[in-house]
Amino acid sequence: MSDMPSDARVVHHGVTPTRRIPSLIDDVRASLLQAPRTLPPKYFYDDRGSQLFEAICETPEYYPTRTEDALLAQASDAIIARVAPDHLIELGSGSSKKTRHLIAACHRAGVATRYWPFEVSSQIMLDAADALVDDYPWLRVDAMSGDYTGGLSNLPLAEDGGRRLFVFLGGTLGNFEPEAAAAMLDEIGALMNPGDALLLGLDRVKDPGVLEAAYDDRAGHTAAFNRNVINVLNRELGGDMPIEAYGHQAVFNEEDERIEMWLVAQQAHEVYFSALDAGFVMQAGEGILTEISRKFTRQTIDDLLARCDMAAMDHFEAENQAYSLILATRA
Ligand code: AVJ
Secondary structure, rough: OOOOHHHHHEEEEOOOOOOOOHHHHHHHHOOOOOEEEEEEHHHOHHHHHHHHHHHHHHHOOHHHHHHHHHHHHHHHHHHHHHHHOOOEEOOOOOOOOOOOHHHHHHHHHOOEEEEEEEOOOHHHHHHHHHHHHHHOOOOOOEEOOOHHHOOOOOOOOOOOOEEEEEEEOOOOOHHOOHHHHHHHHHHHOOOOOOOOOOEEEEEEEOOOOHHHHHOOOOOHHHHHHHHHHHHHHHHHHOOOOOOOEEEEEEEEEOOEEEEEEEEOOOOEEEEEOOOOEHHHOOOOOOOEEEEEEOOOOHHHHHHHHHHHHHHEEEEEHHHHHHHEEEEEEEE
């Protein structure tokens, strides 16, 4: 595989949303000022929140990240042998730590793929891209900055007929309600030509005790991660939400097969946001749903794919069916 001059090897693209992405003020007006109170989980990830998430991934209880990483290390050669992608397009690539398994497999197989990370935190993405092109002299990275909840149809993907492998890891699709998850897969499907594939990482249903512990680790990182969103609201909206008045709760909702993270008011209090010139009264015991993390079975995975005209061509499972990597194609 021919080496490329370094300077052309990381290209940075800004991606314009195809639809308006609600602002924090929009989301607070729409879903926090009145009951039932919810907040989209994307607001967890300020600098402190991202640090806390890294700490969560190191806890003994939170198994998804390390389990997916180990499964990728095992399955990457088979995935690359099956797809041999000309383009590897990743949604929410973060630090691309896990994707390295796929790029290393391309290297071993002599597949000179082109890597297209799509990430909202540009600096993390560009730093990862620089490290990758240092390690793989043949690799070109087209780093796309933007928010995938704003739509995918503006992605500047090469229209060269090359085979595409879309990658969506981390179980993040589990944070979407069923409708939104299907809409997301439909958008990815619209960019898939015959022979293209999607690699999806999804967490599996298991013992509720194991699941609840994974979202309420003994070190308290998840509780701090959850409560940190109050700091985000107060800082960004000039709020006076009393963080000490909120407890962290993680419950496995058996009916919907999902973890629910809640901030629960320990005592009644008023909240006011100067940026909105509005507020609300929290009752003692009242909760704010700050994240859902859906857990899947083989059946619910196949149902979700079928609903989006996709089907699994390969399904890699971790030990005890603890986690799944699905290689899907358009049906
Ligand atoms: C990274 C979004 C997949 O839902 O498991 C970790 C985030 N929340 N602990 C998940 C998270 C609480 C995580 N995702």
